[in-house]
Amino acid sequence: MTTTSLPSSAVQAPPRRLTGRLRLTLAVLLVAQFMLAVDFSILNVALPAIGDDLGFSLSGLQWIATAFALCAAGFTLFFGRIGDLIGRKRIFLGSLALLGAASLAGGLAPTPEILIVARIAQGLATAAATPAGLALLTTSFPEGPLRQKALGLNGALMSAGFTAGAVLGGVLTDVLSWRWAFFINVPVALAVLLVAPAVIAESRPAVRPRLDLPGALSVTLGLLGVVYGLTQAGEHGWTHPLALAGLVAGIVLLGLFFLIERRAAQPLVPLNVLRKPTVAWGNLIGLLAFVTETSLVYLLTLYLQKTLGFTALAAGLSFGVLGLGTVAGGLLAPKVIARTSTVAVLVGGGVLQAVSTAALLLLGDTSASMGLLLPATFLGGVGNMLVIVGFMVTATTGLPDREQGLATGLASMSQQIGITMGTPIMSAIVTAATAGVATGAAVLHGVTVAIAVNAALVLLGVLLAALFLRGRRGA
Missing domain, CATH: 4.10.860 (DNA Excision Repair, Uvrb; Chain A)
Incomplete structure (x- = not known):
């Protein structure tokens, strides 16, 4: 059964420049996506304080993160397709309302059980809002420079949000309380819910197929x-x-x-869509990009705290340079794609990220190594964001609007699973390399081994792009 979606662009010629309404639409969607990205990391630094306050057992503490990750990754594709069927705007607004309510409940939680339920609800809201917001972004902006610019800004703020979450979580926990890591979502969600209905056009199928x-x-x-x-x-x-x-x-x-x-x-997922090289290889490259950079943050956190003796807040602030690199990469990516191709961006960005990651193999056990760590993470952030934007453009290009929810659902699923997979994989490598020894020197050795694996995974993404996407130029 064939369906057609009805975005506003279906009855008007696509705009060549950002109009006032498109700017407002972009701002609303970017704010929402930034908030969702912050949620992935804002509680990491706060976990010990939450455990002490609510009485979590040591084994139960990890479920604060796991409950969120399970739902955010597991339900993304499902909700992405539901948005195709009943309307992406409706799913987007409903999920943001759920996120605001769940964040309020989490901030007020008096027991571990209520907090875990709130985290599950936050994960479900993220699984619904992320692909819906990305689909609204791709259907609001036509293929070409406007969409590339929107995806570049989205990618920059998304990655910056992940880094900002670690910094913000430490600041809020130290200055106020861990509960503000939940409360901060409430006014942002309310603001988006007040503005979004008036500026975002609905995109839904003309004929509703069966689920x-x-x-x-x-x-x-x-x-x-x-x-x-x-x-x-x-x-x-x-x-x-x-x-x-x-x-x-x-x-x-x-x-x-x-x-x-x-x-x-x-x-749910037509196999002819998965057979498209841009969808299949683009998503695999995107998954590797998220696996590597998000897990590198974990590895460097171990290094900064266990080897160099930094506090959690100081370690979080050190990643501000990485955040600046991702923002710079997001702003640069659309311009590079317009001048070259998405394949050139995927390969060039991946090489830059791989070289910058490999440079971290030279880290030592003194604070003098910060002179290497800071520029390497900045350049690595630029390279990683070039790859992420290239992946988003590749994975959503050449598909009709009726399949954008599916395409963005797959892309969002790659993002969520990559973020979820990276840390456990690198943690297992560090654990094996250190043989259970937690001294500064042992941790440095374990982190170095994991960084080498990380750089190899980045190079694998470069190889896949060069071999299977060559000749596929950007719009």
């Missing part, structure tokens, strides 16, 4: 299994029964999903 429920259940449960297995592997090791059970169950369910999609009359 592929077996496909939705299998892919959602499969992703939940994989993400759960990865988080358990990061905590207990790759051979732990819970890690193995989660990974095996997830892989089996994802295999079942592809079998279901081959036979479904109206599949």
Whole structure:
């Protein structure tokens, strides 16, 4: 069954420049995406304070992050497709309302159980709002320079939000209370909800197809299994029964999903879309980009605190330079794509990120190493954001508006899973390399080994772009 979406551009010639309304639309969507990115990292520094205040056990504390990550990654594709069916604007506004309510509940939580429920609700809201917001962005801006500029700004603020979350979480926890790491979402969500209905045009199918429920259940449960297995592997090791059970169950369910999609009359993910090289390879390259840079933040946090003796707040502030690099990369990427191609950006950005990451292999055990760490993370941030914007443009180009929810759902899923996978993978590498020893020298050795793996994964992304996307120039 063929569907057509009805964005405002369907009845008007696409604008060549940003109009006042488009600027306001862009601002609203970027604020929302920045808030969602901040949520991924804002509680990391606050976890010990939350545990002391609410009485979390040491083993239960990790569920504050895991409960959020499971839902944010596992339900992204499902909600992305739901937005295609009932309207992306409706899903976007509803999810932001849920995020505001869940954040208020989390900030007021008197017990660990209520806090975990609030984190689950925040994860579900993020899983719905991220692909819906990205789909509204791509359908509001036509393919070409305007969309590339919008995706560049979105990528810059998204990555900067992840870094800002670590800094903001430390400041709020030290100055006020960990509860403000939740409360800060409430006024932002309210502001977006007040402005968005008047400036964002709805995008919905003219004919509503049936939901592929077996496909939705299998892919959602499969992703939940994989993400759960990865988080358990990061905590207990790759051979732990819970890690193995989660990974095996997830892989089996994802295999079942592809079998279901081959036979479904109206599949959740049409396999012809997955066969497009831009979608398949673009998403794999994007996943590697998120795995590497977000996990590098974790590795450098270990280095700064365990080897150099920095406080959590000082370590968080050190990543401000990385945040500046990502903003610079996001602003630069659309201009480079316009002058060259998306493949050139993917390859060039990946090489810059790989070289900058490899330079961190020279880190030592004295504070003099900050002279290397700061410029390397800045340049690495520029390179990583070039790759992320190139991935977003590649993975959403050449598809009709009716499939933009699917395309952005896949892209958002790659983002969420990459962010979730990176830290457990690198944590397991550090644990194996240090053999359980937590001295500064041992941690430095473990971090160095993990950084080498990180740089190799970046180079893998470069190789994939060069081999499988060559000749595919940007719009």
